[in-house]
Amino acid sequence: MKRYTDQIGNTIIVNAVPKRIISLVPSQTELLFDLGLEDSIIGITKFCVHPYHLKSTKKVIGGTKKVHLEKIRLLNPDIIIANKEENTEEMVTALREIAPVWVSDIATIQDSLDMIAELGRLFAVRTTAQHWIDKINYAVTDFAAFMENKAVQKAAYFIWKNPYMAAGKGTFINEMLKLNKFSNIYEDRGRYPEIIIQKIRIQGDPDVVLLSSEPYPFKEEDAFEVGRFTHHAKTVFVDGEMFSWYGSRMVKAFPYFKQLQERLA
Incomplete structure (x- = not known):
């Protein structure tokens, strides 16, 4: 036992x-x-x-x-x-x-690494678990070096429409935003605040608006609607799995983030 x-x-x-x-x-x-x-x-x-x-x-x-x-x-x-x-x-x-x-x-990368280690113990696959932990740690370090000289950008990350909802503080998504040097304009509004899109400029006036592929599948018309109420923001569709899936998916997330950064540049 x-x-x-x-x-x-x-x-x-x-x-x-x-x-x-x-x-x-x-x-x-x-x-x-x-x-x-x-x-x-x-x-x-x-x-x-x-x-x-x-x-x-x-x-x-x-x-x-x-x-x-x-x-x-x-x-x-x-x-x-x-x-x-x-x-x-x-x-x-x-x-x-x-x-x-x-x-x-899970709210942080460390939470995810702890989960992998514990499941490795629980299911007697410690060596394989450590292999994934090492790969994720390498990817995080490599991406941090890639981002070292990048400027911080104000961002909003939307996960839902009707009502509009954003990712806020205490979420794994917010952790990934920070690694990408996105300053979340809704970080002080709770975990998943409801947003009045018409007020986005006075709520933070983001440089970048990220529309996630999940759980709500945003479309071009949504990007157009959001864009009407921003001042100068780039509106970008992003793969929600890369921002919200923890565990082994993170090994694929960081190469994706590099491509995203290059698109924004």
Whole structure:
């Protein structure tokens, strides 16, 4: 019997290395795959799109906010991997009646590295986990050197429309914005503040407006609408996965950020 503590402070007790895993978070599903645990993954959400073939080889048990509890019960999982932000507290409470639930809580790169290390211990893949930690640390250091002489730009990062919502303080997105030397004009407005787009100039007058590909798929007409209310901002469509997915996805994020910086230049 072994005890593990998840990232919200709960103790997880397992009798052996878990072999039947359900993942409720897309970026964590991708990480589990990259840790070499594909054969142990038995259930995923409909939003777990990387790697794509998992949709046809694993049981889809619902979304990130609402799952089919009976489907999960029938899969007889050894453990369920969840996230504080992506999954609801009520859902996690109900799932604990079925199996131990390990919950991540990610706001910084260090949080993500800690998660990778802990999952490496939990699933007995420490060496592979350390390999990914080393790759991410190298990518972060390399990107910091790339950004060293770049000027800070004021930015707004939109994740939703009707109402407009932005990424704010305490989010992983905000951490990635900082690494890109984007000063978030909505950082002092909470985690995901609702925004009156007509007031964007008086709220911070950004140099750059980033329209994410997820969870809301912004279109050209949205860029035009936002652009009407800015003073001089460049409006750029960005890959939301690169800004919001933690775990192994970060190895791909930093080369993407270099391309983004070159586009803005």
